[in-house]
Amino acid sequence: QVLLSLKTFSNNHVWIGLLCQIHTRMSLGKKNSSSRVENVEESKEELSLLDLPELTLECILEKLPPSSLCQMAGVCHSLRDKCVSDYFWERHMKKKWDGVIGHAAYREWKWYVASKREDVKDFKHATQRGFLMSYFSILWPFQWMKLKVDDGIDSCKMRSSLVVDSVMKWYLAIETGSFWFPAQVYNRENGHVGFMLSCYDAKVSYDSQTNTFQAK
């Protein structure tokens, strides 16, 4: 234990001290069960990933493929908060899409995200207005109902566990093909004068099953 306290004070790597402290706590939990009597689980000597210091945990998480990172997000609250972090997803984004996704696609995404946000505001505003209207006018009950329904759907979205404007959401939108982005499609046509190259603007979405794009 002397070693530990010494390190905590004098090492310039502040976090090493932190690691040691955490370890001391963990090993105490293991050896001296009376200190952790209230928690029966602890006596099983099982490592909980969540006891690991942040940086060490990141060592593992940053090595997981995107699908596993998503799985980890489903393990518990604390891991979900970590796994949706832009830090991990920017790496995946760069690795898989850096050469493909350019500014135009990113702008399109930003616009999409912004429009979602606008929708949220609009609906809220509209519901209040609609609420008043229902008092003043019975001629428009349907409109009021419609707005009510929209708001219901929207509040579900707002409670979503993922932040709309996160890199993870961006990655998933591309990966699942739900996001169509602008691109130029080059076609090599086998015409009667030999090969011809044609080019047109289109919206494309990714199909992860076949690793190809669809254009429309």
Next chain:
Amino acid sequence: MAEEVSSQMNSLSISETNPSSSATISLVSGDDIVFKVEPTIAKEMETVQSFIDETDGKITTIPLPNISSHDLPYVIEYCEKSIAGKITKEFEAEFVKKLNNEEVKELFLAANYLNIKKLLDFLSQVIADRIANKSVEYVRRYFGIENDFTPEEEAKLREELAWTFTGVDPDDEDEN
């Protein structure tokens, strides 16, 4: 403290017969087994080395209460290979083949405690490989994590992350 030399020491070819033992560092595991190692090995362990530095090398017996005599030889073996520049893909594959899940976790903690960057990096990859494409339930069991989501939250997550719930490997129950 009873000075005992583990039988594993021989296989690790650590110089227990070395007469100039003043230079060797004694690492004492949590269960009071002494492992004598060359100073170069200690250098690989940042936590140990900085302790030696702080005491100007006067103290050469270092207690490692968090590391068992079961795990320490693995750590030493890895450090020896590392110094010799013999960390190859083959060595790592062999090394990890000997370890069950529990041992991997314990070694990971040991590497973390001793602050051995290379070993930490290697083991985090091993853990990542072992939990990649496994179900949420498997990961919870593996790490001893309680599910603290409400059924509603869990259903919502599954819906949002639907694509990742396809292609999950079946859980192998016989993991250690």
